[in-house]
Amino acid sequence: MNKRNVLDYGRCISCRSCIAACFYxxxxxxxxxxxxxxxxxxxxxNCRHCEQPLCEAACPQEAIKRREDGLVxxxxxxxxxxxxCAQACPFGAIDLEKTRHTMPKCDLCDWRTAExxxxxxxGTCTSGARTFEDISDMExxxxxxxxxxxxxxxxxxxxx
Amino acid sequence: MPExxxxxxxxxxxxxxxxxxxxxxxxVRVEFDTESPLSKxxxxxxxxxxxxxxxxxxxxLGATINRRRVxxxxxxxxxxxRISEIRSxxxxxxxxxxxxxxxxxxxxxxxxxxxxxxLGTKNIAVAYDGNDYPFLMGGGSGDxxxxxxxxxxxxxxxxDVFWGHPCVAKRIIEARHQSRSxxxxxxxxxxxxxxxxxxxHITVAPDAEPVALAAILKGMNAQGAPAVxxxxxxxVSDLTDHDIAQLARAFREHKxxxxxxxxxxxxxxxxxxTAKLAAQLAKAAGGKYAPLFRGGNxxxxxxxxxxxxxxxxxxxxxAAGGIKGLLVFGPDISQLYPGTVSQDDLEKLELLAASAVFxxxxxxxxxxxxxxxxxxxxxxxxxxSFGQTSEIKAVVDPQGDAKPVAAMLEAVxxxxxxxxxxxTAVAEHPGIDVDAAAALAKxxxxxxxxxLVEGTNPLHxxxxxxxxxxxxxxxxxxxxxxxxxxxxxxxxSIESGASVALSTDRGETRxxxxxxxxxxxxxxxxxxxxxxxxxxxxxxxxxxxxxYDVSASGASLKAEA
Numbered sequence: 001m002n003k004r005n006v007l008d009y010g011r012c013i014s015c016r017s018c019i020a021a022c023f024y025x026x027x028x029x030x031x032x033x034x035x036x037x038x039x040x041x042x043x044x045x046n047c048r049h050c051e052q053p054l055c056e057a058a059c060p061q062e063a064i065k066r067r068e069d070g071l072v073x074x075x076x077x078x079x080x081x082x083x084x085c086a087q088a089c090p091f092g093a094i095d096l097e098k099t100r101h102t103m104p105k106c107d108l109c110d111w112r113t114a115e116x117x118x119x120x121x122x123g124t125c126t127s128g129a130r131t132f133e134d135i136s137d138m139e140x141x142x143x144x145x146x147x148x149x150x151x152x153x154x155x156x157x158x159x160x
Numbered sequence: 161m162p163e164x165x166x167x168x169x170x171x172x173x174x175x176x177x178x179x180x181x182x183x184x185x186x187x188v189r190v191e192f193d194t195e196s197p198l199s200k201x202x203x204x205x206x207x208x209x210x211x212x213x214x215x216x217x218x219x220x221l222g223a224t225i226n227r228r229r230v231x232x233x234x235x236x237x238x239x240x241x242r243i244s245e246i247r248s249x250x251x252x253x254x255x256x257x258x259x260x261x262x263x264x265x266x267x268x269x270x271x272x273x274x275x276x277x278x279l280g281t282k283n284i285a286v287a288y289d290g291n292d293y294p295f296l297m298g299g300g301s302g303d304x305x306x307x308x309x310x311x312x313x314x315x316x317x318x319x320d321v322f323w324g325h326p327c328v329a330k331r332i333i334e335a336r337h338q339s340r341s342x343x344x345x346x347x348x349x350x351x352x353x354x355x356x357x358x359x360x361h362i363t364v365a366p367d368a369e370p371v372a373l374a375a376i377l378k379g380m381n382a383q384g385a386p387a388v389x390x391x392x393x394x395x396v397s398d399l400t401d402h403d404i405a406q407l408a409r410a411f412r413e414h415k416x417x418x419x420x421x422x423x424x425x426x427x428x429x430x431x432x433x434t435a436k437l438a439a440q441l442a443k444a445a446g447g448k449y450a451p452l453f454r455g456g457n458x459x460x461x462x463x464x465x466x467x468x469x470x471x472x473x474x475x476x477x478x479a480a481g482g483i484k485g486l487l488v489f490g491p492d493i494s495q496l497y498p499g500t501v502s503q504d505d506l507e508k509l510e511l512l513a514a515s516a517v518f519x520x521x522x523x524x525x526x527x528x529x530x531x532x533x534x535x536x537x538x539x540x541x542x543x544x545s546f547g548q549t550s551e552i553k554a555v556v557d558p559q560g561d562a563k564p565v566a567a568m569l570e571a572v573x574x575x576x577x578x579x580x581x582x583x584t585a586v587a588e589h590p591g592i593d594v595d596a597a598a599a600l601a602k603x604x605x606x607x608x609x610x611x612l613v614e615g616t617n618p619l620h621x622x623x624x625x626x627x628x629x630x631x632x633x634x635x636x637x638x639x640x641x642x643x644x645x646x647x648x649x650x651x652x653s654i655e656s657g658a659s660v661a662l663s664t665d666r667g668e669t670r671x672x673x674x675x676x677x678x679x680x681x682x683x684x685x686x687x688x689x690x691x692x693x694x695x696x697x698x699x700x701x702x703x704x705x706x707x708y709d710v711s712a713s714g715a716s717l718k719a720e721a
Contacts, residue, residue, distance in 0.1 A: 011333055014353045015326035020205035024212070025189055123192045126202040126326035127333055 001069045002135050005046055005108070005119055011129035018121035018130055022106075025120045029097050029104040032121055046121070047072060047093045047106035055105070058088035064105070074105050164191050165555045167536045168544075170262045170456030171206040175544035176327045178203050180211065180536070180555050187214050187556055198306045198546060199327040207327075213517065213534050214556060220519040221560025224529035232561045235528050236568070239487070240575030242511040242527070243279065246485045252280035255511075256474040256483045258287050259465060260490025261455025263565050264540025264552075268464035270566035270580050271489065278578035283483060285469045286461045287491040290454040291431035293467050295423040298435030301459050304418055304448035306546050310335055314414035314447070317346045318369060318438055319422035322354040325452045328420065333357060343410060347372055360407070368396035368603050370433035373441055374596075379404035380411060382444035386437075386596035396603065417447030423454050429599050436596070452545050456535075460543035471497055478505045485511035489565045490532065492520035515568060531562040538564040642671045642686050644717070645679035648710065652719055659720040662686070662708065682711030 022032040032046050053072045056064045063078035064085060074085075081101035086094045094105045109119040117123070118132035125131075162183040168175045177196025180187040190211050194201035213219075223235035246254055257275045259268060275284040286293070309331040322329045336342050336357065346358040349366040364372045375393050377385035393399060411417055419442040421435060435451055442449035453459065471493055477483035486509050494501045506512055506525050514522035515530035523529035535542075536555045544550055558564075563571075566580075573580050642662060644654060654660055656675045662684065671686065679685065685707050708715040 013322040013326060013329045013333075013357070015204055015322065015329070017203060017205045017208070017326060020208040021190070021203070024208045123201060124203045124208070125330075126199075126204050127322070127329040 001071070001108075001113065003108075003113070003132055004049065004135055005106075005122060006131050006133050006138065008129045008131070011127050013127045013129070015126050017124045017126050021120040021124035025109065026104065026107075029100065029102070032106065045091060045093045045095075047089075047108075048091055049106075049108065054088040054090060055085035055094060058084040060084060071108055071110060072105070073107055073110070074103065076102060079103055162188060165553070166193055167210070167555050168196075168542065168550045168552050169203070169207045169210055170535045170542065171209070172325055173453035173456060173458055173545040174198055174325055174327055175456060175542060175548065175550045176203060176207060177550070178207055178210065180214075182555060185556060187211055197548060198544075200330065202327045202330055204326040210534075210536060214536060214559075216518075218518065219559060219562075220516060220523060220529065220531050221562055222531060223561050224523065226527060227524065227529070232563075232571075235530055236571045236575055239511070239513045239528050239530075240572050242513075243485060243572070243576065246510055247279070250484055253283060254483055255279050255281050255485040255487070256283040256285070256469075256477065257281065258285050258471055258474065258486065258488045258491065258493060259461065259565070261286060261288050261292065261453075261458040261461045262535060263457060263461070263490055264535065264538070264542060265457070265460045265464060266540050267489070267565040268461055270569045272464055273580040274569040274573055277580065278573045278576055283469050283474055283477065284465055285471050285474055286458075286465050286467060287471045287488075287493050287496050288455050288458060288461070289496055290423050291428050292423045292453045292455050292458040293462060294428040294432035295421075295435045295451055295453065296459065296462055298432040299421070299439035299449060299451050301543075302439075302448070302450045302545065302547070303442075304420075304450035304546055306331070306548070308416070308418055308448045308450075312416045312418040312447075313339065313342045314410065314417045314445075315344045316411075316417065316419040316438070316441065317344060317354055317358070317421075318348070318373075318419070318434060320348060320350070320352040320354050321346075321420050321422055321452065322357070323352060324422045324454075328452070332420075341414075343414065345407065345410070360410075362403075362407075363398060365396040367427050367430040370430055370437050370596075371396050371600055371603055372399060373434065373437035374600055375399060375404055376407050376411075377437060377440055377444060379408035380441075380444050382440060384440065386600055388600055392601060392603075411441070411445040414445070414447075417442065417445040418450060419445075419447060420450045420452065422452050423458075429594055430603060432594055433596060433599055450546060457542045457544075459545070460541075463543065472500045475500050475505060478509060481508065484509060486513070488512070488514040488522050488526075489568070490516060492516065492522050494521045494525075515565060517562075530568055531560060532568075533558045533562045533564045537562065540564070641674045642684055643676050643679050644673050644684045645681055646675055646677050647681045648679070648684070648717075649673070649675040652717060654717075654719045661718050661720050662710075663716045682709055684708050684710055684715075684717060 019032050049070060049072045053064065053066055056066055056072065060082065061078045061080055063075045064072060066072045079102045081096060081103055083096055083103065085103055086096060094103050097104050112119060122130045122132040162181045164179045165182050166177060166179045168177055176199035177193035179191035179193050181189040181191050190203065190208055192201040192203060222229040223232045224230060225235060225238055243255060257271060259271050271284065275281050309328065312335050315332055336344055343359045344357055345360045345362065346355045347362045347364065347369050348355055349364055355361040362372055371388055371393055374386050374388045378388065419438045421438045423431065439449045455461065474483060478486065503525060512526040513528040513530065514526040515532040516523055517532050517534055535552055537558045538554050541549060541551050570580060642660060654673050654675065656673065658673055660671060660673045662671060710717040
């Protein structure tokens with residue numbers, strides 16, 4: 001599967017419905033975090049499902065694995081909540097769940113995407129900002145390869 | 161094998177469609193309904209709470225008498241017996257009925273028939289949140305349809321529309337992106353996310369939206385526009401004659417203007433006038449008007465029950481001893497009408513019977529508690545914004561002893577040897593009589609009771625009714641706090657947690673102070689807030705934060721006794 005969650009910052013109204021959808025569909029664990037780096041926008045920090053995931057390399061319990069279909073999945077049973085993956089992740093996409101002491105991370109709603117549906121956060125989006133798209137389509141549309149979100153500051157709309 | 165069942169959300173008057181994945185009678189997940197005429201599959205954060213309503217471990221599911229669990233029939237017998245006693249001793253009007261805004265139209269019909277035919281009382285009222293009723297009386301229920309949103313080339317958004325009703329955002333933004341000439345104008349006292357999308361943000365003092373609207377209407381030479389003095393306009397907004405001429409031209413030039421207004425949270429006179437002038441603006445611009453209400457079925461409730469009697473009037477009767485029995489179906493009126501409904505008054509009642517989804521204060525202080533079904537547990541029809549009527553079929557069976565309000569009333573009526581007639585009674589609205597010109601002249605100005613910051617108005621709270629136990633969705637009004645530096649606090653003998661009075665050129669507000677070493681000397685801030693995923697409040701300095709220099713002459717701060 002080559003589809004990923006994409007957020008158009010120019011359309012996001014910061015309603016946080018995506019975070020609620022994620023919370024309720026993942027047994028009340030937040031897989032999607034809202035960053036407070038920039039306080040006037042909500043930057044959703046979700047997993048990019050990297051080709052060479054640093055969280056997988058950092059995990060001492062071998063709880064995080066990259067599957068053949070490209071999804072980086074964490075095993076709830078193996079995870080001990082040691083926060084190694086959170087420190088390794090270059091995107092800040094993983095955060096400690098303090099109640100259960102685990103490190104929940106985005107599983108790209110694999111039970112839905114297996115049926116051909118979009119992810120919960122993309123489905124619920126109230127402003128059309130969050131979409132579930134094929135990376136190759138996006139690259140063709142934009143004329144350049146997708147390279148994570150290092151340039152996020154440039155894409156965030158300015159406070160007019 | 162799980163099956164998907166469709167339902168509608170009743171957390172605001174948009175009534176967005178969604179679905180439940182139901183496995184062996186238990187709802188397990190929320191599914192999106194892309195065929196929903198308004199939301200087209202979107203669902204806001206509140207919408208996801210529909211699932212938790214059904215599976216919440218603390219649902220109120222057993223009938224109670226004096227907080228002890230009893231069989232359902234004992235509770236209805238007790239209610240009927242007490243009603244008979246009160247009615248024979250003090251007459252039929254000594255019993256009051258209060259209904260919430262999240263019931264089905266059938267429930268309202270049953271409540272009206274119950275009050276009129278069985279009890280013979282005229283004391284029946286709708287308990288509404290925010291300013292739904294003045295808003296409906298000001299501008300009606302609107303003439304826009306969902307299709308008008310797609311076709312519109314100009315939007316006027318009054319209030320924080322995207323925050324209160326996020327599911328209209330997709331259509332508005334998409335319509336905006338269709339053409340470069342499409343425009344969005346907002347009228348809002350605060351800098352919110354809605355205003356980020358605006359081509360023009362008309363800032364006014366809080367509660368002064370009608371002044372700006374009246375000035376724009378006058379600029380458009382609209383018939384019947386109330387007059388606004390130039391100094392009044394300058395006092396509450398930064399609008400110049402040039403701005404008004406530009407806006408009037410824009411509204412004339414755009415062919416399909418849609419005015420969307422939220423039932424706001426300020427003063428009710430201002431809400432009434434805002435709705436009235438917003439509808440006038442839509443008419444003058446040849447467009448459509450779409451009011452959005454807080455109560456899910458507020459439109460249906462007011463159409464059927466009317467508002468000849470209000471909850472404050474009923475509570476006046478309770479305090480005076482005229483009303484001795486009170487039946488409350490749905491809302492927690494002590495939360496919705498703080499300062500009006502007191503515990504002392506409720507204790508005077510000979511009968512307080514309440515139904516609710518959760519064990520709220522009405523159940524706790526009441527004589528009889530009746531568990532109420534959620535709207536997704538029974539069949540019913542509901543009136544929504546944009547002229548829509550939605551029908552909800554039961555998704556799951558009612559849990560425990562929970563029943564719809566109509567079934568409760570049927571049971572009590574049969575005990576009283578009466579029956580509910582099936583005729584639909586549409587009540588007359590008494591109307592609100594506001595002198596627009598006088599009200600506009602009064603709005604705003606220092607010390608005129610204007611709301612300085614979000615959250616100081618007690619009506620601003622999103623608690624009570626069924627939403628009191630929300631774990632995720634936005635708690636609309638945490639109590640605001642004021643940040644003050646250590647040096648300033650010591651000089652004014654202010655401690656953390658103490659109440660202080662902040663006066664500025666825009667009015668005075670009382671607020672709780674937090675002393676911090678991060679504020680420079682002489683400067684205070686009233687921060688905006690962001691709810692996090694668990695409903696906890698996170699205070700941040702953001703675009704909504706207001707900063708005041710109390711060392712200068714413009715603002716002053718003093719500790720309150």
